[in-house]
Amino acid sequence: MENITLKRISGALGLSISTVSRALKNHPDISEATKKRVNELAEFLDYQPNINAINLRAKKNRVLGLIVPTISGFFYDFFISAVEEECRANDYTLIILQSGNDPVTEINNLSICRQNRISGLFVCLSTNTSGMTAFDKFKEADIPLVFFDKVPDGKGYNKVCIADGEAATLAAKLLLEKNKKNILSIFGNTSLSITRARQQAFQLMIASKKEVANNIQHCNSSAEAKKITDRYFSKKVCPDAVFCMSDEILIGVMKSLNELKIEIPAKTAVLALSNGFLPKLYYPEITYIETSGYKLGKLAFISMMNCIDGKTEPAELFTSSPLVEGKSL
Amino acid sequence: MENITLKRISGALGLSISTVSRALKNHPDISEATKKRVNELAEFLDYQPNINAINLRAKKNRVLGLIVPTISGFFYDFFISAVEEECRANDYTLIILQSGNDPVTEINNLSICRQNRISGLFVCLSTNTSGMTAFDKFKEADIPLVFFDKVPDGKGYNKVCIADGEAATLAAKLLLEKNKKNILSIFGNTSLSITRARQQAFQLMIASKKEVANNIQHCNSSAEAKKITDRYFSKKVCPDAVFCMSDEILIGVMKSLNELKIEIPAKTAVLALSNGFLPKLYYPEITYIETSGYKLGKLAFISMMNCIDGKTEPAELFTSSPLVEGKSL
């Protein structure tokens, strides 16, 4: 079946292409009568403007890119969900690409984005990104970048972040308020800036009460978190609280505690920084400080719009992290 | 900064646009010397072919659409993840849209897809889709549709599905083998074809052993599943096994059992149909029959490629559902 184009409509109506184009755009030059005729036929023929032609002429695509280590999980899917909603509401097309934490794939994805002539890009760096040179090309081309979650160091980049320090401080405060004396606090890989920010703030606050023991541990996976917890809770004196820096860690901790049949919060309290999905799965529901991927996504889109609207200075925006009470503290 | 185009390169090299175009495509008509010159300059200038111009000329976009009720969850994100991988590997761009289970949004999304001139569309129907007329337009336009998860009734559509019957039968068989006598089986909303398929197969197999009691219940949420479980396990004679049709139901069941401190599998066994993520969270790990979103995504892509390659008859493909042993049975 032949494509419906302006030419086709103009031919059928005995008008010029430009008149049809303007009529469809409700241009004041065109008489109401003509507009009506054109719109009716366009409707009838189910005319769809050719987006390629439009973009070609306009020299820009209303397309945003989004690169993420992986879509599935407890965090990025929520982030993507928020960004997609905003893109749809603002007439942007969204292209999502997974890097799988592979630097080579990451570079390829950047290339795909450039081929697609995106107007902006959301990026969560892969864990072992080799450098920022590939990203700097976008800056040169005046394509705004908004980093989230795993962000590059240094000024000069747009970033949206969880207020890691605040959240961790709040967590520590809560534990102190509840008079916990022997805390097991588990963090992720220290090479990540999130880890450092969260740990530093947490540590600082706990240290304000000299008599409180803070057992700091690091891990790279749920399994490692479980092992650590196993170890601490097979001692004579068990921790009276466990702090989990992330959902991934929470999984390991809970598995251990459930297996060891440690009652929560009677024997030990559990507190986590979490996206909010997992804590509600457990019994009792885990008290957590919300580090919402969804909220972060909304914020990222705002930041992107700012960039596209010409705000030039790179900005770092933060989401708030409210406490969500469960029964584990 | 000015855009790099073929014209720009041809000007700089004193060649014609067509020569440059062919050189970059390694056309045999062009001498090696010229190819080298062209490629080097293109590389140097970081030339990116204008995809809009290419698509305009080719009259088709290498773009696939994907409509899903929501990205986040335990299922669709895995499905999307698989489809994205395949799209990337096969040079397709993927556009993901959420319907939020709203029929109006669904229609709008279809419209967005048409505007983007997609070459194919993956669809999971929203729960209350009003009818298939909006989708039939795609058929008329020869744009292949591949339905997954929530699929329309009747022949005439491409579908990829979990082998619901097989999976449920396998589940029932396992419970019978373990000599369970009093089973609580919880299913989702009966208006969904998945529910009906799973329930029917499960019921049939259990009924083959007359002495086994099968308590069938339905629910629309985790919370409802929890209530049902609460009720059954506050009776004098508790079920010796719980079957969960889905992850959502499993969540409610586990919350109830944990709260009531019912030991698994000592007091009662738990068996689920699941995407595989949640069962590994619990202690003990839940035995499940895998209804993998990831696998389904891979299959959907295969089906899509078949359609695009001109296979005309609508086909219904199934993924297998292997047993994954946990410690709950």
Added chain:
DNA sequence: GATTAGATTGCAAAGGTTTGCGAAACTGTT
């Protein structure tokens, strides 16, 4: 030296849309 074959390159059209500018038609005034 003329002819031919083969290698290499260029011309021009097409794909669909937008838009500045000019042209035509119409209105109403004198």
Added chain:
DNA sequence: AACAGTTTCGCAAACCTTTGCAATCTAATC
């Protein structure tokens, strides 16, 4: 009837790429 002033519309270029066909050039053959 001539004019100005509006209203309404069309021409043509530009966005960038691909490709059938024609054109040019080189070298070899008769």
